[in-house]
Every structure is written in C-alpha cells, then in structure tokens.
Amino acid sequence: MGDRKILLFSEAAGGCAVSGGAIELLRGDFRCAAEGDLAAAAAALGSGACDLVLSGCGPGAAELLRARDLHAPGVPVIIICRTIGDAAVELMSQGADYCLTEASLLRLPKVMDSALAKRAATLARAAAADRLAKAARLDALGRMARAMAHDMNNLLGAIEGYAALSLRKLSETDQLWSDLNEIRKAVQRGAALNKALLAFGRKQQAGRVPLRPEALLAPLMQKLPAGLRMEADVPGSLPEVLAAQGQLEFLLLQLISNAAEAMPAGGLVKFSAVSCELRAGEVLSPDPAAAGGRFVRFSVADSGEGMSPETVERLFEPFFTTREKGQGTGLGLAQAYGIARQHNGWLEVKTARGAGSEVSLYLPAAAAAVPGAEGGGPGQEPPAAVPPRAPRGRVLVVEDDEDLRNIAIKALSSEGYTVSAAGTIAAALALFDRPGAYAAVFSDLKLPDGNGVDLARRLLALDPGVRLIFASGALNDDDTLAFIYAGRYPFLHKPYSMDALGKLLGGGG
Secondary structure, three states, rough: OOOOEEEEEEEOOOOOOOOOHHHHOOOOOEEEEEEEOHHHHHHHOOOOOOOOOEEEEHHHHHHHHHHHHOOOOOOEEEEEOOOOOOOHHHHOOOOEEEEHHHHHHHHHHHHHHHHHHHHHHHHHHHHHHHHHHHHHHHHHHHHHHHHHHHHHHHHHHHHHHHHHHHHHHOOOOOOOHHHHHHHHHHHHHHHHHHHHHHHHOOOOOOOOEEEEEHHHHHHHHEEEEEEEEEEEEOOOOOEEEEHHHHHHHHHHHHHHHHHHHOOOOOEEEEEEEEEEEHHHHHHOOOOHHHHEEEEEEEEEEEOOOOOOOHHHHHHHOOOOOOOOOOOOOOHHHHHHHHHHOOOOOEEEEEOOOOOEEEEEEEEOOOOOOOOOOOOOOOOOOOOOOOOOOOOOEEEEOOOOHHHHHHHHHHHHHOOOOEEEEEOHHHHHHHHHHOOEEEEEEEEEEEEOOOEHHHHHHHHHHOOOOOOOEEEOOOOOOHHHHHHHHHHHHOOOEEOOOOOHHHHHOOOOO
C-alpha cells in the first residue's frame, strides 16, 4: 500500500493542534500537507490528493465539510478541538467522522487508522457493487444478443435458401447467377457477425482440456500481427487451466491486437502469466463456488496513451469501438469477454491516461475448476457424422420459423422427398403417429413448446430406428450437447445452406 495523503486544515482562529511533522514521525506511511486557505483545501480535495483531513474547530470547518461532500465524498474528516462543546457537536451533525480533544491526541493514530480502514472498506464495497452492476449489464446485453442472433440467423437462412433455390434455375452465364452468389456471400458475412454475437452472449462451457499456460506461447507468437514486438514472461511452473485452446488463443490474440492498436507509432507489448490466490470477495467468476480461490492471471500490457473511464466502461460491449468507421466491427473484445465467461473467468482492465493499459484474464486453476467436457465429450461442437444414405422417402421438418420451414419444404421436395412440416413439438408428434412414419426428422433445437432434444427422445421411444438431424444457431446447454454427441447426430449451424441439408439427408459428407 502506498503513502497516505493527509490534509491539515488550519485557520488563524481555532487552528489544528497537531503538526504534519509529528504525524509523519508517528507513521512513516503518512504524508502531510497543511492548508490555511479554504479554497486551496477544496482544490486539494477535488484533485484527489487527499485520503484524510485533520481540521481545527474554527469557523471554516463547516465550509470544509461542505467542500468535502461536494468534491471528495467519503474522505474522512477528523475534528480536533480544545473541548467537546456545541461547535464540535454541530460539526459532527454536519458530517465530521470523528472529534478528538487536544487532551486525547494520543488516540489520534488509532482514530486515523480506523477512519482510513472504514474508508477503504466503503471503497471496496462500492467497487464490488460497480463490478457486479457492470457484469449484470453485460449479461443483459448477452441475453439480448442471443435473442437477436437467433432471429437474425433465421432471416439469413431464409435469404440463403431462396437464393440457393433460384440458382438451381439459372445457368452460370446468367447475370442473376452472379448477383445471387453475391447475396450468398453477404449472408456468410452476416453469419460471421452473428457468430461473434453468440460468442459474447453464450453461457455454455466450451469443450475443455487441461492446458499448461506456457503451451500457448508458440502458437501465439506464430499468429502475432506483423511487426509487433512482444515480451513474454510465462513460467513453466504455473498450474494448468481447463480451456479450449483455440478459444483461449483467440481471446489472448484479441487482447494483444488491441494492445498493438493502442500504440500506432510502435511499442512493446508485454504478455505475462502468474498464479494468484484470491479471497472470496475478489472472485468475479460467473460461478465463484466452482472456481475456487486459485487462479492463473494472463496479462497483456501496452505503453500507449491509455483509455478514458468512459471507454473502459463500454470496452466489452458488442459493436463498441474507438476506431474510425469501417475499420472494425467492435465485436472482438465482446467475443473475448464471452469466452472468458464461458471458462468461468473474467477480464479486468487497469489504465490511466498517458500511462498505457493492462488487460488481465483470470482463469480458475485446473485443480479448482469444474471439469466440463474434455476433448471428446459434451461442451464442444458435436463430431461430424455421416448418416447412412436414405431412400427418397418421407421427411418430417420441424421448424417454428415459417420462412425456413417453407424453404426446406421446397428444397427437399425438389430433390424427390415427400415432406411434412410442423412448427411445434405437439404438431410433430401428431404427424409422427407410428413407427416408420418418416425415414428422417430434421428439427430445430429451439421450439416454442420445448427443446428439439425433448422431441427426439419421444420419437426414439416410438421408433428407435428413426434418423435425426438437428439445426440451431447455438448450442447452449450441456444436456443438448451430450445428447447430440452421444448419438453422433448430424448438426447444421444456422444459417445453413439447402445444399448442406440435402447432402446430409442423402448420406453425403
């Protein structure tokens, strides 16, 4: 802890009865400055150059308290007077924290320590409340991002589907052929933005394996932005973390790239990792109980100009960027934030104008982290599965979005399938009324009256041989992932192409 800055306010009448020199002799970490002018004292309070105020009981003490409340609320003020009279009582009623008589000055060091400890506790509570409020705001943005991305994926899927069907009617020499392919490219760009939004808002735990922090150095060095100089300090003695290596590399590269952009004239990025033990109140994991108290902190520091408080406040929001228009999407750090939360970790920022910035990632050490799916289990993308080739028989499409449902009916019908469609689990079960009713069922995972996996389990109880294919914009819970992985069921990410769906039904890769 650094030196404590003590302001001594002393007027000609009723001056402060102690000297700065005496206080500094009592406590080596106290640094005192004396002011006899109220305006100068108020300026010192407003500059933040004051941790505690000692004041006499003179006429200016009340004005000093008002200046404290205006410029530095919460900074403790101790009044020193000859006797506890009406003036002292009035000052206490106006917000003075303590009042000591000159006869009891031997108690001053303890009173100062108590006042500073209360101030530190108040600041810590305020900082914790601010962090919680910020996390709650970002979580709310995450929920909104997931909802938006779901709807946008359906819209993009409809655009992709109708463009693909139209292409089947044209030759490559037709001008519309080129135009429709440009539409499909735009859909792919929109899908990439949606994927970034889902990374920010997703709560699932990615497939994770024990990973030594030093193992990240080689791939990170290979992927550094051109011309960037980076100094790395990652000891080999650090504990393992449970992480999806590709996602962790992406997160750290986002932080490194952000640091590089903060130094347009060049500079050195410092990348480090240390082990740290945190107390319960310091752990900001989404699930603190599962995280434990032992963490690995990965830090990326730059020597740029630093960030304003306003920038830090919005740094991890989707689409927030300080770049010029057209220079970026503002989703990179939002993705990094989402990935950190998926790993039960968090990001912290330290910065000051003119002093550079440091962004740190805290991840639970592997011994404390709750294992998710490891390399071949729930929590990661389901494995690619090649279903057996099906005859051109009956297919049941279960999709609540009307546009996607209609385009799937058209696309599959044009390939020779007999297609029935439903928008809910209840409607699908009414159509699937006997074993063998359909050769295959293609279902969205998010349905109005339940989950596609709920439907699948009921269909499998009725017909264990039915072929299942699933689609969704995101896989958001471990039960769904476990079911799809265990059954090796084919899965299409929205927005998917009708060609991909046709290949899966026909047994293609």
